Amino acid sequence: MKRRGRGIACMWYPIGFTVSANPSAATVKVNEDGTATLLTGTVETGQGSLTVLAQIAAEELGVATDDVHVVSADTDGTPMDTGAIASRTTYVTGNAVRLAAEKAKQILFETAAPMLGVKPEQLEARDRNIQVKGFPQRNVAISVVAHRAQVVMGQPPIGSASWNPPTLAMDPETGQGKPFSTYVYATQIAEVDVDDETGEVEVLRIVAAHDCGTAINPMLVEGQVEGGISMGIGFALQEQILFDDAGRQINPNLTNYIMPTTLDMPEIKVDIVDSYDPTGPFGAKGVGEPTSVPTAAAILNAIHDAVGVRITSLPATAEKVLAAIKAKQAQQTKRIAAR
Amino acid sequence: MPRKTKLADKMQRTLGQAPRSTGELARVPPVTLPVAYPIEALVPQVRLQTPAVGQRATRPDGRLHGLGQTRYIDDLAFPGMLYAKIKRAGIAAARILSIDTSEADAMPGVLAVLTGREIPVNSFGPSLQDQPVLADTQVRHAGDGVAAVAALTEQIAEAAIEKIKVDYEPLPAVFDPLEALREDAPKVHAPAGNVYATKVIRKGDVDAAFARADHVFEGRYATQMVEHVPLEPHAAIAMWDPNGRVTIHSTLGRITLGRSDVSRTLKLPMNRVRIVATIVGGNFGGKNEITQEPVLALLSKKTGRPVKGVFTRGEEFTSTTTRHPFVMDYKTGVTKDGRIIARKVRLVLDGGAYCSWSETTLGKACILSAGPYRIDNLRVEAYVVYTNKTMTGAMRGFGAPQVCFAYESQMDEIAAALHMDPLEIRLLNAFEEGAASPTGQVLHSVVLKASLLKAAERFGWKEPRS
Numbered sequence: 001m002k003r004r005g006r007g008i009a010c011m012w013y014p015i016g017f018t019v020s021a022n023p024s025a026a027t028v029k030v031n032e033d034g035t036a037t038l039l040t041g042t043v044e045t046g047q048g049s050l051t052v053l054a055q056i057a058a059e060e061l062g063v064a065t066d067d068v069h070v071v072s073a074d075t076d077g078t079p080m081d082t083g084a085i086a087s088r089t090t091y092v093t094g095n096a097v098r099l100a101a102e103k104a105k106q107i108l109f110e111t112a113a114p115m116l117g118v119k120p121e122q123l124e125a126r127d128r129n130i131q132v133k134g135f136p137q138r139n140v141a142i143s144v145v146a147h148r149a150q151v152v153m154g155q156p157p158i159g160s161a162s163w164n165p166p167t168l169a170m171d172p173e174t175g176q177g178k179p180f181s182t183y184v185y186a187t188q189i190a191e192v193d194v195d196d197e198t199g200e201v202e203v204l205r206i207v208a209a210h211d212c213g214t215a216i217n218p219m220l221v222e223g224q225v226e227g228g229i230s231m232g233i234g235f236a237l238q239e240q241i242l243f244d245d246a247g248r249q250i251n252p253n254l255t256n257y258i259m260p261t262t263l264d265m266p267e268i269k270v271d272i273v274d275s276y277d278p279t280g281p282f283g284a285k286g287v288g289e290p291t292s293v294p295t296a297a298a299i300l301n302a303i304h305d306a307v308g309v310r311i312t313s314l315p316a317t318a319e320k321v322l323a324a325i326k327a328k329q330a331q332q333t334k335r336i337a338a339r
Numbered sequence: 340m341p342r343k344t345k346l347a348d349k350m351q352r353t354l355g356q357a358p359r360s361t362g363e364l365a366r367v368p369p370v371t372l373p374v375a376y377p378i379e380a381l382v383p384q385v386r387l388q389t390p391a392v393g394q395r396a397t398r399p400d401g402r403l404h405g406l407g408q409t410r411y412i413d414d415l416a417f418p419g420m421l422y423a424k425i426k427r428a429g430i431a432a433a434r435i436l437s438i439d440t441s442e443a444d445a446m447p448g449v450l451a452v453l454t455g456r457e458i459p460v461n462s463f464g465p466s467l468q469d470q471p472v473l474a475d476t477q478v479r480h481a482g483d484g485v486a487a488v489a490a491l492t493e494q495i496a497e498a499a500i501e502k503i504k505v506d507y508e509p510l511p512a513v514f515d516p517l518e519a520l521r522e523d524a525p526k527v528h529a530p531a532g533n534v535y536a537t538k539v540i541r542k543g544d545v546d547a548a549f550a551r552a553d554h555v556f557e558g559r560y561a562t563q564m565v566e567h568v569p570l571e572p573h574a575a576i577a578m579w580d581p582n583g584r585v586t587i588h589s590t591l592g593r594i595t596l597g598r599s600d601v602s603r604t605l606k607l608p609m610n611r612v613r614i615v616a617t618i619v620g621g622n623f624g625g626k627n628e629i630t631q632e633p634v635l636a637l638l639s640k641k642t643g644r645p646v647k648g649v650f651t652r653g654e655e656f657t658s659t660t661t662r663h664p665f666v667m668d669y670k671t672g673v674t675k676d677g678r679i680i681a682r683k684v685r686l687v688l689d690g691g692a693y694c695s696w697s698e699t700t701l702g703k704a705c706i707l708s709a710g711p712y713r714i715d716n717l718r719v720e721a722y723v724v725y726t727n728k729t730m731t732g733a734m735r736g737f738g739a740p741q742v743c744f745a746y747e748s749q750m751d752e753i754a755a756a757l758h759m760d761p762l763e764i765r766l767l768n769a770f771e772e773g774a775a776s777p778t779g780q781v782l783h784s785v786v787l788k789a790s791l792l793k794a795a796e797r798f799g800w801k802e803p804r805s
Contacts, residue, residue: 004805006798008761009747010791012711012770013739017699043592045622051398058391065396066386073616075598083593084619085627085733086699127389170702175540175719176779179706185770185787187794209794211786219395228735231623235740240563241661247431247514247727248481252656259568271793277784282392285784293739297747301761304751313561314744 002193004204005306009297010187013290014180016165017086023164024093025079028057028100030108030157032150034128034143036061036068036101041081042093043073047288048220049089055216056094056281060101061108062125063142079160087286088165090216091182094281095163103159108142111149111157115140165279182277184285186210188229190266190298194306199322201237201303205267206295213277213285222270225291229268232295233260237315400618411620412574412588417645420576421450423638424496425473425484425631425648426503427658431727432512432525433478435485435505443488443502448495451641452503453487453634459606465596465628467535469528470693470730472604472633478507479527480692480727482657487631489638489646512727516689517666519724527692527725535690536698536723538705540777543716548681552672556753560667560745564689567662567734571620572655577635578645585636586613589629592622597629604633624733625659628695660732663700663723664689665741667708669749672716677757677764684708686721686742688731695732697723704738709777710746711787712768717777762795 016022027039038057044050054068061068072078081093109120112130116123116138124133131139150156165181187209193202208225215221238258242250251257276283296314304310309324386396403409440452455461455475462468474483486503490496511525518524519533527533549555575589585607591597594614602609619626631648639646650659665688672681686704690697705721754764769787776782795801 006800006804007751008765008791008794008800009743010711010765010769010787011739011743011747012707012787013736014703014706017703017737041595043594043616043619043622045592045619045626048398051396055391055394055396058389062389063391064387064389065391065394066382066399073594075594075612075614080595083595083627084622085593085624086737170778173539173541175538175705175777176542178780179702179778180780182784183776183782185711185785185790187787187790189794189798189800191798207794207797209790209797211784211790213784214392216392217394217396219397231735232740235562235565235662239565241566241656241729243514243728246481247512248429249657249729252653254568254652257566257568257656269797271797273786273790273793275784275786275789279783289735289737289739293736293743294747296740297744300744300748301751310748310752312558312748314563 001197002195003306004191004193005302005304006189006191007298007301007305008187008189009294009301010185011290011294012183012185013087013293014183015091015286016088016180021164022082022086022088022092023162024081024096025160025162026093026096026100027079027158027160028097028104030061030104030146032147034063034067034141034146036063038068038070038097039078040070040072040093040097041078042089043084045084047224048217049084052090052216052220053093053097056097057101059282060098061105061142063128087288087290090284091280091286092163092165094284096161098281099161099163100159103161104157107149107155107157108145111153111155112140112145182279182285184211184287184290186290186294188294188298190302192299192302192306194303194321196307196325199318199320199325201316201318201321203233203266203299206298207269209271209273210287210290211273211275212287213275213280214283215272216282216284218272221272221287224287225270226268228291229295230260230265231292233264233299235292235314236296236299237317240315409618411571412576412590412617413649415576415588417576417578420645420647421489421491421638421642422493422496423487423489423631423635423646423648424500425634426486426500427481428474428478428483428485429481430478430507430509431481432510433507434510435474435476435478436508437506438486439504440486443499446495446499446502448491449488449499450491451489451638453637453641457637458604458633460604463600463604463629464694465696466698467694470695480729482729484658487634487638489642514726514728516664516687516724516726519726520687520722527727533724534722535694535725536701538701538721540705540717540719542777542779545681545683545716545718548716549672552680553675554756555670555672556749556756557670558749558752560669560748562665562741562744564664564729564731565662566656567623567625568655569621569623569625572650572652573626573630573659574649575632575635576645576647577632577639579639584611584613586615587632587636588615588617589632590619590626591616591629592619592626593628597632600629601632601636605636623735627733630659657729660695661691661729662734663697663731663738663741667742667745669745671749671753673753675757677753677759677767679712679714679768681716682709682714684719688721688723689728690723690725691728691730692725693730695730697731700733700738704742706778707739708742708746711770713770713774719777762791762800765791
């Protein structure tokens with residue numbers, strides 16, 4: 001018989017990593033037509049980080065995402081970056097990109113100020129214009145300013161910057177210190193059906209409420225959460241590298257190493273928790289890794305809720321769950337017999 | 340006869356002979372796929388809107404991904420390109436007595452063979468340089484590479500590595516992390532011990548807090564080894580230019596570190612190494628360090644041709660990093676109203692044969708292991724040990740999914756024993772703005788309670804259950 005259960009798990013997760021500094025650098029070049037080119041040493045590994053970085057540069061320059069073209073991942077042509085790891089790209093590289101864009105923007109402001117008859121500090125960049133704060137109708141197009149900066153002023157609007165999260169080394173004796181600059185928080189709740197005759201677990205739905213600071217791109221956040229959950233389901237129920245007695249893997253293939261497929265995916269509801277981190281670019285933190293952190297714990301708690309057995313070693317395969325259910329039944333039978 | 344002439348002769352011979360009929364030797368000319376997608380890109384409205392932050396902007400190349408027209412490394416070809424394969428040890432612990440590559444070297448279509456002894460600096464690693472590019476004296480896990488070949492086709496390369504003979508003297512091995520902790524366990528990196536990193540966190544007075552706790556819960560939790568399984572396996576192409584510079588197109592997610600590792604292993608100045616990362620078909624932490632890049636670079640140097648290497652799915656499992664299996668002991672003292680006042684955690688991480696990102700994983704796991712809860716008295720001890728298994732390294736979450744499984748399982752056990760709602764006990768102990776973390780850091784922008792309440796509301800946690 002199928003028994004339904006629910007389980008909750010929450011977590012915290014740091015952005016960036018310890019052991020050593022992890023800086024990022026970036027260069028933003030505003031072209032004569034008001035479009036921009038962003039140079040970054042990070043790598044797009046499928047998560048959409050380059051889109052997020054383009055959005056950050058665009059926001060700072062007051063242009064649209066499509067106005068920023070991103071050149072990435074060439075040790076010759078792009079500035080140093082610690083890399084696409086540790087959920088750090090939006091936060092660390094994002095801060096570097098924002099600072100680089102700010103520097104390029106400063107040159108635009110200096111060029112535009114005499115054109116608008118104000119001081120550079122009185123300007124802001126919005127909707128592809130450089131405009132006077134509080135008087136948006138007093139504006140000049142970024143394309144005009146960028147062209148003038150280069151061709152008339154001889155000052156191409158280019159900005160480069162780097163950023164490293166401020167941390168304090170941990171004391172080796174007590175572990176006290178500030179190992180990370182900031183953390184994100186999340187909760188996932190899973191609903192499962194457990195077949196008490198086969199031990200098979202079906203994940204029916206998962207709700208996920210994740211904090212990532214400002215969501216620079218909510219669609220990409222949702223994508224990360226859904227992907228992380230699929231990984232978490234595999235970790236919870238199916239995936240395991242097995243070794244023989246001589247230490248050789250016995251299932252190094254996708255026939256015998258069972259991963260969740262689209263057919264195993266539950267209904268997923270993603271909520272982005274309202275949050276703003278003043279140390280991140282436009283309040284953003286990160287979201288990549290945390291998405292797969294609480295999934296297994298939530299599913300295992302749901303299994304316990306459904307059939308009353310606690311599986312303490314992952315993965316909770318059908319065999320393992322069934323053995324635990326049978327052991328529990330045998331114990332109950334014994335108790336009845338003892339009466 | 341000088342090596343150069345021999346090679347030139349052999350290439351001539353191979354190309355001249357290439358009998359189409361036998362299949363095995365058929366020469367496949369490298370092909371680059373034509374551009375099949377519309378060059379005129381469709382720009383969705385949302386990419387054109389301001390302000391940019393908060394927009395659900397799509398990737399510029401998203402459409403091509405969806406159509407399966409994105410070109411990954413395996414879709415790239417350069418004129419004259421060769422294919423490399425690496426011979427894997429297949430034995431978990433052994434001394435290498437000899438490697439005989441002569442038969443492979445003599446095969447038509449094989450243009451170069453490489454062993455670990457030919458690698459200028461045969462070691463790498465992000466924190467400890469304990470991993471050979473190709474094992475030359477000792478094998479520490481079954482997926483270790485011991486030799487490599489470059490051939491005209493992938494099939495010839497595959498056939499050639501079968502012809503390489505390696506003489507092994509088996510060594511005692513250890514596979515279980517708890518066994519590896521013991522003094523008398525076989526040492527994976529003798530004479531050094533198996534524990535290669537430890538971390539400690541101490542806060543408050545744990546013993547006194549346990550003494551005044553109303554209930555004490557103890558449990559052991561364990562997790563397994565898993566693979567990242569990116570759709571695209573590790574792949575790279577290496578080639579040299581006339582300036583004596585090597586360019587490597589690679590699936591690496593960290594090109595800065597990749598360049599420093601390649602430059603170190605090849606003993607080349609950094610400005611003679613160029614790493615270009617392509618569109619990566621999934622990383623999840625598995626592509627954070629070099630694998631075959633120095634091997635391809637050296638094979639390319641030997642042959643004067645571009646050399647491509649693409650891992651098989653099997654190699655993805657056996658010869659790249661995986662997720663650390665953890666053995667976690669949790670002891671937690673709570674008051675009768677459900678507040679956690681003391682926690683002791685002991686973590687043993689199975690580090691596999693090489694360090695890779697274990698130090699970072701250990702650190703993160705240790706810091707996060709107490710959970711997002713206000714616990715004034717805490718002691719965490721964490722160890723990572725060598726075993727003769729596939730190396731473990733960075734993987735989405737760096738140790739966090741493992742410890743989360745442990746602390747959240749125990750949280751539910753505590754809630755059940757105290758007849759508390761699992762949501763309530765979490766809300767009771769959760770971090771709030773300004774809370775001190777286990778390392779004494781004052782936390783900002785803490786929205787844990789908001790996330791618990793939001794998820795509970797969306798799920799319908801408080802609604803009556805059917």
